[in-house]
Amino acid sequence: MRYIGRRLIHATLLLLGVSFFSFALLQWAPGDFFDDLRLDPRVSAQTVEGLRSQSGLNRSLPVRYASWLESVVHGDFGFSLAYHGPVGPLIALRARNTLILTGTAMLMAWLVAVPLGIWTAVNRRGWISRVFGAATSTLLTIPELLLFLCLLLLAVRTGWFPAGGMRSANSGNADLSSEGRDLIVHVFLPALGLALVSLPVLMRHIRSAMIDVLDSPFLRAARGHGVGRTRLLFRYALPTAANSLIALWGFSVGGMLSGSLLAEIVLSWPGLGPLLIEATLSRDIYVVVSIVLLSAVFLVFGNLLADLLLFATDPRIRVD
Amino acid sequence: MLAKRKLGTALALLAIFHATILFAGFLAPYSYQTQDRELPFAPPTRVHWVDASGKWHARPFVYRFADDRANPGEYVTDFSIRYPIHLFDIGAPYKFAALFSARVHLFGVADPGRIFLMGTDAYGRDQFSRFLFGGQLSLLAGLLAALLSVLMGTAIGGIAGFYGGWIDEILMRGGELFLALPWLYLLFAVRAALPLHVSETQVFLLLVAVIGMIGWARPARLVRNVVLSVKEGNSVVAARGFGASDLYLFRRHILPETYSVVFTQIALLIPQYVLAEVTLSFLGLGVGEPMPSWGSLLSSLQQYYVLSSYWWMFLPAILMIPLFLTYYAAAHAAQERLKSVTL
Amino acid sequence: MSTNSQPLLEVKGLSKTYTQRRAISHEKYSVRAFDDIDLEVPEGATIAIIGESGAGKSALARCLALLEPTDRGEIWYGGRDVTQPNSHDLSVRREIQFVFQDATTALNPRFTAAEIISEPLLIRGIGTKTDRRERALHLMQQVGLRPECSEKKSLEFSGGQRQRVAIARALALQPKLLILDEIFSSLDLVNQQVILDLLAELQEAFALTFVHICHDLRLVAQFADEVAVMAGGKIVEMKPASGLFSGAQHPATRDLLAALPSVESILLERFA
Numbered sequence: 001m002r003y004i005g006r007r008l009i010h011a012t013l014l015l016l017g018v019s020f021f022s023f024a025l026l027q028w029a030p031g032d033f034f035d036d037l038r039l040d041p042r043v044s045a046q047t048v049e050g051l052r053s054q055s056g057l058n059r060s061l062p063v064r065y066a067s068w069l070e071s072v073v074h075g076d077f078g079f080s081l082a083y084h085g086p087v088g089p090l091i092a093l094r095a096r097n098t099l100i101l102t103g104t105a106m107l108m109a110w111l112v113a114v115p116l117g118i119w120t121a122v123n124r125r126g127w128i129s130r131v132f133g134a135a136t137s138t139l140l141t142i143p144e145l146l147l148f149l150c151l152l153l154l155a156v157r158t159g160w161f162p163a164g165g166m167r168s169a170n171s172g173n174a175d176l177s178s179e180g181r182d183l184i185v186h187v188f189l190p191a192l193g194l195a196l197v198s199l200p201v202l203m204r205h206i207r208s209a210m211i212d213v214l215d216s217p218f219l220r221a222a223r224g225h226g227v228g229r230t231r232l233l234f235r236y237a238l239p240t241a242a243n244s245l246i247a248l249w250g251f252s253v254g255g256m257l258s259g260s261l262l263a264e265i266v267l268s269w270p271g272l273g274p275l276l277i278e279a280t281l282s283r284d285i286y287v288v289v290s291i292v293l294l295s296a297v298f299l300v301f302g303n304l305l306a307d308l309l310l311f312a313t314d315p316r317i318r319v320d
Numbered sequence: 321m322l323a324k325r326k327l328g329t330a331l332a333l334l335a336i337f338h339a340t341i342l343f344a345g346f347l348a349p350y351s352y353q354t355q356d357r358e359l360p361f362a363p364p365t366r367v368h369w370v371d372a373s374g375k376w377h378a379r380p381f382v383y384r385f386a387d388d389r390a391n392p393g394e395y396v397t398d399f400s401i402r403y404p405i406h407l408f409d410i411g412a413p414y415k416f417a418a419l420f421s422a423r424v425h426l427f428g429v430a431d432p433g434r435i436f437l438m439g440t441d442a443y444g445r446d447q448f449s450r451f452l453f454g455g456q457l458s459l460l461a462g463l464l465a466a467l468l469s470v471l472m473g474t475a476i477g478g479i480a481g482f483y484g485g486w487i488d489e490i491l492m493r494g495g496e497l498f499l500a501l502p503w504l505y506l507l508f509a510v511r512a513a514l515p516l517h518v519s520e521t522q523v524f525l526l527l528v529a530v531i532g533m534i535g536w537a538r539p540a541r542l543v544r545n546v547v548l549s550v551k552e553g554n555s556v557v558a559a560r561g562f563g564a565s566d567l568y569l570f571r572r573h574i575l576p577e578t579y580s581v582v583f584t585q586i587a588l589l590i591p592q593y594v595l596a597e598v599t600l601s602f603l604g605l606g607v608g609e610p611m612p613s614w615g616s617l618l619s620s621l622q623q624y625y626v627l628s629s630y631w632w633m634f635l636p637a638i639l640m641i642p643l644f645l646t647y648y649a650a651a652h653a654a655q656e657r658l659k660s661v662t663l
Numbered sequence: 664m665s666t667n668s669q670p671l672l673e674v675k676g677l678s679k680t681y682t683q684r685r686a687i688s689h690e691k692y693s694v695r696a697f698d699d700i701d702l703e704v705p706e707g708a709t710i711a712i713i714g715e716s717g718a719g720k721s722a723l724a725r726c727l728a729l730l731e732p733t734d735r736g737e738i739w740y741g742g743r744d745v746t747q748p749n750s751h752d753l754s755v756r757r758e759i760q761f762v763f764q765d766a767t768t769a770l771n772p773r774f775t776a777a778e779i780i781s782e783p784l785l786i787r788g789i790g791t792k793t794d795r796r797e798r799a800l801h802l803m804q805q806v807g808l809r810p811e812c813s814e815k816k817s818l819e820f821s822g823g824q825r826q827r828v829a830i831a832r833a834l835a836l837q838p839k840l841l842i843l844d845e846i847f848s849s850l851d852l853v854n855q856q857v858i859l860d861l862l863a864e865l866q867e868a869f870a871l872t873f874v875h876i877c878h879d880l881r882l883v884a885q886f887a888d889e890v891a892v893m894a895g896g897k898i899v900e901m902k903p904a905s906g907l908f909s910g911a912q913h914p915a916t917r918d919l920l921a922a923l924p925s926v927e928s929i930l931l932e933r934f935a
Contacts, residue, residue: 017497146637156628295502554769562783
């Protein structure tokens with residue numbers, strides 16, 4: 001219990017630090033939401049100042065941060081200057097969409113990486129293993145941007161998939177299953193892109209984790225005792241490797257989220273990414289900070305979840 | 321010494337590539353701003369040795385594009401006039417390393433002939449020339465940012481590892497903070513938070529600074545681990561026993577052990593940072609016109625008709641791949657070399 | 664043997680405890696290295712500290728060589744209190760030198776032999792580059808290494824040669840007291856004798872005092888004037904080597920001796 005408590009406190013402090021850091025960074029950078037307005041000769045300086053104080057931009061940093069924190073607790077996450085409303089509802093919808101995308105991508109990636117990783121670890125010497133190794137290395141060097149652009153090209157050229165958006169224009173009244181199919185068709189390309197981006201690293205890690213376990217003395221002893229190959233794999237090797245796999249999963253959550261930003265923008269998926277661009281271009285500061293914080297939350301949460309899972313499954317941690 | 325040879329080859333390749341970019345002004349037939357409004361989105365010019373009548377020429381040549389009357393917007397090759405390629409052509413002026421002015425280009429063709437090795441963009445600007453010049457910006461950004469990250473990381477990791485205790489705790493926790501930052505998000509935010517009237521150079525330096533400062537955490541941890549393990553080693557204990565100062569120990573015993581890690585980190589970070597700059601420029605958040613960046617070369621691909629009709633606009637992205645491959649190869653070769661030298 | 668009545672090194676009530684943390688829960692726990700040590704080392708003598716592994720001998724050796732601080736007690740060298748790290752002036756640190764157990768880790772693999780041996784001089788800022796090099800070559804000669812080896816890296820030497828480089832380095836500052844931590848344990852039998860003879864020569868030539876940490880009684884029987892037995896972090900017995908077999912013996916001593924019956928014959932031969 002102490003362990004869990006410590007990790008939770010650690011995570012909270014980390015998030016506070018991240019949010020404060022981003023807040024301070026944006027505050028320090030010169031310029032604010034009303035810069036465009038200031039350039040307009042028809043608008044007097046007094047009006048701009050009045051608008052500024054109305055939105056509370058003229059208060060000091062600690063005060064603004066504290067009031068923003070308070071609004072976080074209430075679920076508002078500050079006030080959007082561009083949308084004239086609380087930030088909370090605005091990003092909630094987008095966050096849901098980003099999670100749908102990231103979740104699908106992770107599922108796709110792991111569904112392929114785990115079997116392949118295990119298989120190439122078990123059949124280390126085969127030529128197929130080497131082919132896969134070369135393929136993943138190649139995939140690793142292709143810039144994400146290029147990959148997403150190629151997927152977009154695929155959509156535009158073939159028309160098999162829509163080139164963007166989350167729903168077709170004529171959906172809404174349709175029944176659940178066709179809406180579901182509509183969603184799948186829309187999410188497929190961006191999720192595929194994200195999955196392909198994380199696949200090589202994932203496979204490599206899974207493979208090396210499996211190799212470590214397969215080469216370990218206790219497994220070799222079991223093999224020496226005549227335990228069959230399948231049983232060896234599933235009852236001995238996999239449970240032991242599960243540790244590193246769980247930790248890996250926690251890590252990959254964060255990476256996936258960072259990658260989703262670009263995917264959403266290039267492939268027009270209505271998630272947090274496009275909103276962030278819009279907000280930063282118009283310097284809607286609370287939206288920006290909230291999105292940054294939210295993505296950090298996902299990242300930290302992924303790691304925390306992995307830690308807790310490890311705690312539950314690894315007896316060594318509890319004994320010490 | 322296979323590892324040594326691999327490293328040497330990788331470094332030589334990198335040197336060649338960077339020299340190419342450095343000599344962009346000389347190697348590019350046009351300036352990055354030269355527009356040809358009559359030839360927007362022209363495909364790459366083909367180089368011929370054999371002309372339309374089947375005659376072979378020693379000096380390669382090109383044909384000019386003309387508008388296709390039958391298909392508006394398309395081009396047809398005008399086979400009537402040959403434009404031979406000249407070496408050491410006199411062309412548009414350029415600055416080498418921002419210091420020397422020159423007008424000699426490696427190759428070119430006489431007006432109104434054009435040699436577009438990678439096609440043109442919407443304004444008829446030569447993509448090959450813009451690729452070379454754009455490389456100067458993107459690569460320089462990546463290099464500087466990587467150097468910054470690694471220098472910061474080495475200093476911080478060195479201090480943390482050397483002095484240990486609460487200094488180590490605080491610095492490494494700070495590093496965790498930076499690792500937890502969704503840096504791409506933050507990068508966008510900082511970039512757009514910059515005021516409107518900032519000069520190009522300032523934007524560039526600020527970008528480099530932000531990209532570099534966000535990534536110090538991993539090099540710092542790696543350097544710290546090396547320092548920790550060397551610090552406890554007996555040769556350091558012995559030197560301390562002779563009365564060596566901290567600075568001496570760091571300089572003579574500890575720092576040399578970090579070189580491999582530092583080099584590997586730089587080689588791994590450069591591609592990542594170049595990509596970061598490319599991504600920003602692609603989204604219009606980079607340095608801005610008229611100076612091209614590899615990212616801005618790709619940004620027109622966001623329009624569907626460009627994406628599906630003009631395949632040569634992909635070339636800058638594809639050409640980045642061998643460059644990154646070479647960087648990764650250098651990093652791996654350095655790691656292998658590290659393993660073979662230690663006890 | 665010593666002519667001076669005052670011991671060169673004197674230690675009273677020395678104690679040291681290490682604090683460590685558990686791997687995952689980060690709880691602190693203490694390990695007592697040694698406790699309430701009293702020791703007198705006469706000038707020119709050769710003392711051996713023996714005992715089982717884990718009895719705290721290495722920790723004691725490092726504290727005697729002023730490489731690590733102690734928690735309680737006093738260390739007196741040449742009549743001066745040198746217990747506090749800051750109270751050593753450079754001359755004291757110069758006169759007490761330490762030789763490590765494993766020469767491979769004690770010498771930086773990137774340095775050449777000449778660089779290693781002259782490093783103490785470099786750190787102290789003694790002499791010019793040429794002077795230091797000359798002195799390194801001179802020292803190499805004295806420990807029996809050929810001067811042509813001076814540019815070799817330590818990896819290129821054999822185990823015995825590496826230990827000689829380490830000894831040469833320890834002599835660079837012209838010390839009077841050498842603390843030697845298990846220097847024989849990583850050497851083969853032949854090299855052990857070779858180093859033993861070398862040390863005897865050096866002791867004669869430079870009027871050195873030795874404190875050995877050693878767990879090998881065969882060797883101890885060959886070189887020690889006095890033997891201190893450590894068990895559980897304390898010195899349980901200290902007597903002249905000649906008297907090691909006779910007189911009241913601590914159980915720890917008896918266990919050590921029981922392992923090597925031939926020691927008795929060596930001792931009888933020497934002191935009978």
